[in-house]
Amino acid sequence: MAQARSLTQNPPQSASAARSDSWGTRIKTSILGYGLILPSLLVFLTFFYGPAIFLAYIAFFHWNIFSANSTFVGLGNFLKLFHQPVFWQSLLNTAYYVVVLVPVTALLALALALLLREGLSRRGGGISRAFIFLPHVTPVVATSIIWVWIFNPQFGLANTVLHFLHLPALNWLESVHWALPSVMVYTLWHSVGLYTVLFLAGLASIPRSVIEAATTDGAHGWRMFKRVFWPMLGPITFFVVVLASINTMQTFSQIYTLTGGPHGGAGGPAFSTTTDSLLIYQTAFLYLHFSLASAMSIILFILIMTLTLIQKWVADRFVFYR
Amino acid sequence: MRNAFRLRTLLLIVLPVLFFIPIYWTFVIAVGYHGAAYHLPPVWTPLFHWGPIIYVLTHTHWPRYVFNTVGITAATIVLVLFTSALAGYALAEIPFKGHSLYFLLVIGVMMLPQQALLVPQYVVLFHLHMLNTYAAMVIPFAANSSSIFLFRQFFKKIPVSFHEIARIEGVSTLRYIFRVAMPLAKPAVATSVLLTFIAAWNQFQWPLIMTNSPQIQPIELALSHYMQTYEANWRELASAALIALSPILIVFAFTQKHIVQAVAGGDLNAKD
Amino acid sequence: MASIEFRNVSKMFGSQRVLAPTHLGIPNGEFFTVVGPSGSGKSTLLRLIAGLEVPSTGEILFDGERVDNKPAYSRNVGMVFQNYAIYPHMTISQNMSFGLEAQKIPKAQINQKVKEVAKILEIDGLLAKRPGQLSGGQKQRVALGRALVRNPRVFLMDEPLSNLDTQLRERMRKEIRLLHETFQITTVYVTHDQTEAMTMADRICVVNGGEIQQIGTPEDIYQHPANIFVAKFFGSPAMNVIAGRLVPYKETLAFEPEHDPERLSPLPADLAARGREHVLDGPVFLGFRPEAVGQETSGTAWEIPFVPVTIESLGSHYQIHGQWCDQPISLSTSIRPVRERHKVLNLLIPWTDVHWFYEDGSRINFAAPVRVRQEA
Structure with missing residues (x-):
């Protein structure tokens, strides 16, 4: 103005x-x-900020995309949502998914990064890193296809491995108990390379002199990790955990693909893989309950924004990876 | 010590191989004999039967889907370069009023949770009559925060006199950006192109929601439909998946170092 | 080609003044150097002419026509930057034609012009090369060439030689001067190097602290510096300046140096008479150039004691640094000095070679009328 x-x-x-x-x-x-x-x-403005503001509007109105009428219902949509058992189920599924997957991902990524750090100084180290990172850039549907087959109870590689280890076979994606862990396995494969690379960047930022000083003191292996790497990696570990939480909380494509089709429609079996993003998708675009889906979106929005702000705060304070 | 060293060397070889197996297997099944997928113990060597892939490429709608994906990806890349170069230049060189506010807006976009925005985004596209259009696949992704910041960072390194001589010689700012500043920011261009390529090529959820027209659907969405219809037809399915995968694999093979570095230093909000 | 005029031009950056209100006239075809230490505002002056900065007050005129409200490109100036600003991703000919292409001039005409200028600058063999393959001197020529192809009315150079080594710098100095004689384009040349300013200029403008100290021919500036700053800026070693007072002494006046008050130097009668008009019993500065010592003179000379400390031989002459009590003094002489350190010598400086400055540093011009401030 x-x-x-x-x-x-x-x-x-x-x-x-x-x-x-x-x-x-x-x-x-x-x-x-x-x-x-x-x-x-x-x-x-049109595709991000506009919708973000609009989201608040539709969540508090009884509202239909095809009609001009909308009535203010206040928290009505939220109350309705709280009466749906599947909503609570999805929150539970999401929590389970995030709480199990994130620590496993972070730990594996850290272990891989420590392993690769030594490997990078040797020939072919870059190739090892590339192969571990590669899944992260692959299209989710295309690679989920092969994982559906890996998880196939009759012919799949997963059960072949279990058989080899003398463990009982599992029903994987077709089992209420193992469907979500199967998705976790896929996501771990698909995303751990990203966090490994972030850890590697964190490791690279540790001054050489610090590592050399510790080596001269005779530290190696576990002692080295405890005395040098772990304290120095504190901020990036926190960063990775928050980023992984934000990302896993929004997992959609692999759940949709892995649990879709004959396995009882996406989110199945028996809603065992229905996470928040999937429920939002189904509520809005399958059942066309836009107001209800918006209320769910707002809850997710607040959850993730909180995490994002924490992550931003950490990143601004410790800009170690650039 | 020696044993620990050997174990690490072994892991450095075995782990990457394990990560690569699913992708390798897609290939084995696609070019294997019919029923290879069900063979126990699994067959590990490819037979190089190109028949299924050729069939998929010639007898189905896949060429159309490939064409869609290529078009959407190419258009997105071009637009991202265009908008990022302009905005990055403005942020780097021009002290316009509201500079810092715009800076915050660009950062803010990175922080918005994508899954929570899909419902209102759908409504916006509905009202703009953009559902089921190519535009809906491209324009929302035509601007990208990390690319803007990347360009800004590189433009800041260019000596001020480069633009001043252009001003004196009567070269317009736009011409200067595209003929001088952008060619001098090649790493930013390369990184933007790579990251946009990967993101655009792998689009799935967005087209799933924003289009139901087989005419526009990109390859990932087509794969998902195909999968639900022909789940038992493993060879064709694997062939189709391979078609979707190959460009990514080829690009990655040649630029992996660059991509890994770009991700480690730039695109930290990479979505799963 | 054009004349340049500044009318009351000043420049502020925020609340900081980088150029005090300035009046300036540069006639058509002159080679005008602007010299001063870094941060003196000399580059701002140049950028105001180029149109890269807009003046905060005043008007800038080319050939009597106002240009300060016009964008840079319409002023038709050619500029050479310190870093040459040659685009590394373009060939030399692309660099030279880039500006012309933007003005939609026919391709053939551009090519011809580029070739023509390249020939004059002897860079016609480099046109297809990239800047990375060029030496510093060649880049310098390219930068000149790029400005020349546009037939500029005014040539602006911002420390164009400071990235070159000494030998090359001297050669380019001559070439730029020669180029100027060929094309007769009004040139404003900014430098922090006094030798460069001296050797190249028709007239020199000395700037310090955002203010013009003096404008004049090189001889003028050297022989009649307007103030202590100008006096010390030119010449190497710098002018010796000694603080003191003029005090009454018998029938005449004497100079009483601050660092050695015991030693009164009586002024010759004619100087004393005029000195009395300007300063009576007040602080003054006396200055003399290192080479003024021992010059033959028909008149009287100022005698000062001097203890040499270091002697530097430059082949053709010697520079001797020493002291008068605690006051450092530098001399320049072509006579081989006796290598005897710490022996007190008597120096003779002809009074006609002594420069006089007021307490505030400005020159006491004995020929000019008495300054108002001093009368009061």
């Missing part, structure tokens, strides 16, 4: 525009700046 007003008061063509150092040039500079940011700004 201030821009528009000063424009009319001080037309840039007037003789005084140039002399007061400011208005003419500053407005011209600003107009150029706005022109340059306009394309990205429009995208952000």
Whole structure:
């Protein structure tokens, strides 16, 4: 608004525009700046900030995409949501999924990073890192296909391995108990490379002198880890845990793909893999309960925003990986 | 000590192989004989029967899906480069009013939880009559925070005199950005192209929600439908998956170092 | 080609003044150097002419026509930056034609012009190369060439030689000067190097602290520095400046140096008479150049004691650094000095070679009328 007003008061063509150092040039500079940011700004506003604000609106209204009528229902959508057992089930599933998967992912990533750190100085170390990272960039549906087959109770590799280890065979994706862990296995495979690379960046930022000093003191193996790596990796570990939580909480594609089809529709069997993102998807786009889905989205939004802000705070305080 | 060293060396070879097995297997099944998927113990050597892949590419709608994905990916990359170069330049060089507010907006987008926004995003696309269009697959991803920051970072390293001489010579800012600043920020261009390529090529949930038209659906979405219909037809399914996978694998093979570094230093909000 | 005029031009960055209100006239075809220490505002002056900065007050005119409200490109100036600002990803000919292409000039015409200028600058063999393959001197020529192809009205150079080694710098100095004689384009040349300013300029403008100290020909500036800053800025070693007072002495005046008050130096009668008009019993600064010592003179000379400490031989002449009590003194002489350190010598400086400055540093001009401030 201030821009528009000063424009009319001080037309840039007037003789005084140039002399007061400011208005003419500053407005011209600003107009150029706005022109340059306009394309990205429009995208952000239309497809991200607009919807974020709109979300709050539809969550508090009884609202239908196909009709113009909407009535304010306050917390009505939320109350309705709380009466749905499947909502609580999805929260429970999500919590289970996150609480088990995140620590396992972080630990495995840390172990892989420590292993790769030594390997990187040797020939072929970069290739090892590339192979562990590769799954992260693969398309989820394409790679889920092969995992569906790996988890096949009759012919799958998973049971072949169990058989080899003299363990009982499992029903994997078709079992109420093992479906979600199966998804976890896939997600671990798909994402651990990302966190490994982040840990590697954290390890690379440890000053060489610190490691050398510890080596001279005779520290290696577990002692080295306890005395040097673990304290130095504190911030990045926290960062990885929060980032992994944010990402796992929003897992959708692999659950949809792995548990879809003949396994009782996505989220099955018996809602055992129905997590929050999946329930939002189904509520909105299968059953067209947009208001209900919005209420769920807001809960998820608040949960994740809290985590994100914590992550941002940590990242700003310890910018160690750049 | 020696044993520990050997164990580590062994793990350094075995673990990467384990991670690669699922991808390798997709290949084995796709080019294997019919029923290879059900063979026990599993068959490990590829037979190089290219028949199924050729069949999928010639007798089904897959060329269309490949075309869709290629088009969507290419368009997204071009637009991301365009918007990021402009915005990155503005953030790096131009002290416009509201500079810091825009900076915050760009950071903020990275923080918004994607899963919680899908419902209102659908409604917005519905009202813009964008559902079931190519535009819906491309335009929402035509601007990208990490690319903007990347460009900003590289533009800041360019000497001020480079732009000043252009001003003196009557070269417009746009021309300067595309002819001088962008070519000098090649690493930023490369990283943006790679990260956008991966993200756009792997799109699944967005098209799943925003389109139900087989005319526009990209390969991942088509795969998902295909999977539910022909679950038993493993060879064709694996062939289709391989078609979706190959471009990623090929690009990764040549640029893995760059991608790994880009992810470690740049795109920290990579979604699962 | 154009004349340049500053009318009351000043520049503020926020609340910080980088250029005090300035009046300035540069006639058509002049080679004008602006010299001063870093942060003196000399680059700002140049950037104001180029249009890279907008003046906070005042007007800038080219050939009597106002340009300060016009964008940089419409002023048609050619500029050479310290880092040359040659685009590393383009070939030399692309670099030289980039600006012309933006103005939609026909390709053939651009090519011809680029070739023509390249030939004059002897870089026609480099046109297809990239800047990375060029030496510093060659880059320098390319930067000049890029400015020349546009037939600029005014040539602006911002420390263009400071990235070159000494030998090359001297050669380029001559070449730029020669180029100027060929094309006769009004040139404003900014440098922090007094030798560069001296050897190249038709006129020199000395800037310090955002204010113009003096404008004049090199001889003018050297022989009649307007103040102590200018006096010390030019010449190497710098002018010796000694603080003291003028005190009454018998019938005449004497100089009483601050660091050695016992030693009164009586002024010759004519100087004393005029000195009395300007300063009576007040603090002054006396200055003399290192090479003024021992010069033959028809008049009287100022005699001071001197203890040499170090002697530097430069082949053609010697630089002797020493002291008068605690006051450091430098001399420059072509006579081989006796290598006897710490022996007190008597120096003779002709009074005609002594420069006089007021307490505030400005020159006491004995020919000019008495300063108002001093009368009061």
